[in-house]
Amino acid sequence: MGHGSEVFALILTVHIALEIGSINASRFRFTNFVCDSVDESWISVHKCRLKAVQRGKTTLSFDGTVLKTVSTLKVHAQIFKRANGFKPWLYNITFDGCRFLRKPYEAPVVLVFNLFKPFSNLNFTCPYKGPVRVIGFHIIGEQIPVPLPSGEYLISIKWYLNKMLAISTSIYFSFEENLT
Numbered sequence: 001m002g003h004g005s006e007v008f009a010l011i012l013t014v015h016i017a018l019e020i021g022s023i024n025a026s027r028f029r030f031t032n033f034v035c036d037s038v039d040e041s042w043i044s045v046h047k048c049r050l051k052a053v054q055r056g057k058t059t060l061s062f063d064g065t066v067l068k069t070v071s072t073l074k075v076h077a078q079i080f081k082r083a084n085g086f087k088p089w090l091y092n093i094t095f096d097g098c099r100f101l102r103k104p105y106e107a108p109v110v111l112v113f114n115l116f117k118p119f120s121n122l123n124f125t126c127p128y129k130g131p132v133r134v135i136g137f138h139i140i141g142e143q144i145p146v147p148l149p150s151g152e153y154l155i156s157i158k159w160y161l162n163k164m165l166a167i168s169t170s171i172y173f174s175f176e177e178n179l180t
């Protein structure tokens with residue numbers, strides 16, 4: 001190994017150590033989870049709640065049953081960040097949920113979906129009728145795949161089943177980066 005590559009390896013090691021240090025020091029916490037605008041002819045909601053399981057760890061669970069066959073699913077997702085009330089922040093996306101379930105698209109949605117998919121039964125495609133569950137979903141700061149400024153956030157998701165608003169879900173969380 002030449003001198004140059006040793007220096008490079010050293011710099012790389014220090015850089016990785018710093019990265020891991022700063023990533024580990026960030027904190028993600030769900031603060032509220034609300035399901036409303038429920039159209040009970042379309043979906044029945046058995047569970048929509050957060051649970052504090054340990055100090056600093058809160059899990060999110062949703063358990064519902066889609067009562068009629070869904071052949072089109074429109075999803076409208078919007079992110080808000082708190083600053084004198086919640087203000088629209090960065091993403092306001094409407095996408096075709098049935099297309100997404102066949103083959104995920106829209107990078108920011110794919111990132112979020114990959115976080116909660118392991119906790120869910122979302123491995124079906126349209127047409128679909130039956131249970132929809134996300135149980136015990138939690139994330140830790142280091143799993144946040146993108147740089148995120150510290151703050152309080154709200155992800156509002158409206159689910160339109162066969163063009164009718166069937167349910168609205170609001171996920172509130174706080175994120176603190178680079179706690180040292």
Ligand SMILES: *[C@@H]1O[C@H](CO)[C@@H](O)[C@H](O)[C@H]1NC(C)=O
Binds near residue numbers: 076078088093094
């Ligand atoms: C977000 O998108 C929805 C639907 O496309 C639109 O009605 C709404 O006005 C948008 N909101 C903002 C703040 O851009």
Ligand SMILES: *[C@@H]1O[C@H](CO)[C@@H](O)[C@H](O)[C@H]1NC(C)=O
Binds near residue numbers: 121123124125
């Ligand atoms: C979805 O996952 C469940 C449980 O892991 C499995 O039983 C089922 O066969 C899967 N369905 C599809 C369409 O992959």
